[in-house]
Amino acid sequence: MESVGPVKHVPVLARTLAERIILSQDAVMVDATVGQGGHSYLFGQNLGKNGRLICFDVNEDSLRSAREKLKDLECEVLFVRENFSQLKPVLEKNGIDKVDFIFADLGVSSAQLADISSGLSFQQNMPLDMRLDKRLKTTAADIVNRTDEKSLADIIYKYGEDRASRRIARFIVSARQSEKITTTAQLSSIACKALGQRAKGRRSKIHPATRTFQALRVAVNNELENLEVLLQTAPDILKAGGEIAVISFHSLEDRIVKYDFREKKADGIYEIMTKKPLIADREEIVENPRARSAKLRIARRCEIS
Ligand SMILES: C[S@@+](CC[C@H](N)C(=O)[O-])C[C@H]1O[C@@H](n2cnc3c(N)ncnc32)[C@H](O)[C@@H]1O
Structure with a gap:
């Protein structure tokens, strides 16, 4: 069994995300890396009964923690034990065509790191x-x-x-x-x-x-290839005006996200909402040292012609 201990994972850049990402009550969102559900909980609290939250994770224990954390949300929550590279087929299978927001907090949680x-x-x-x-x-x-x-x-x-x-x-x-x-x-x-x-x-x-x-x-x-597939798929799945936000923790990932957004901006697919990546302030880093290397980039899907 993949036993994740009692270690609590503190979601990084939560305040920054809350300020930047405003979802309507009936929004449909994908959390590509639900982990212990920290970020999903923050977003999910703003969703009403017509809102939908689709939570991906490849790790069984992460999903178990997330189920517990998100059990009282008012919106519909779907948990999928799948790689986020499978975003499109999974959404299709569940009859979901387009979403308002795709979120990914890459890498591993504190609980996973501590798990023996x-x-x-x-x-x-x-x-x-x-x-x-x-x-x-x-x-x-x-x-x-x-x-x-x-x-x-x-x-x-x-x-x-x-x-x-x-x-x-x-x-x-x-x-x-x-x-x-x-x-x-x-x-x-x-x-x-x-x-x-x-x-x-x-x-x-x-x-x-x-x-x-x-x-x-x-x-x-296979982390970089999976990220590339997620980024390639995202524009097909986002509604016009919908946003994708990605938090990365090392330069290889951040570079992939940066160049993907730039390329799609040049093709008229995205508007880049973060000219520079957003990072944690000193206060957050003191409280949560994991936030030290976090970089958040956000892009918005342009009108689909
Ligand atoms: C940093 S944690 C997410 C923490 C979460 N945002 C929270 O607040 O609790 C990343 C999670 O993504 C999962 N993960 C990593 N790569 C994945 C992939 N390609 N597809 C689906 N899940 C993935 C990991 O198992 C882990 O649970």
């Missing part, structure tokens, strides 16, 4: 899994134990943007020759050894394993 079965954190020792959707076949351990050195370096470079990717890949391949890598502690220790003195010399304050863990999570869950 997730294998997502280098702060605790866990089996090296990283699948948000336990129906996926390949775990992070499969990748680190089976992938050749060059491809491993490519993954760490492409999805983790770590300039020491080749060195880390070399250390992983050397370590796995004596013992299979099955835990987050093993992988974290290998990354620390690989970076050694370099980590101390790096100006960055992040832990030496941060980028390797990010890279593997992105690879295991």
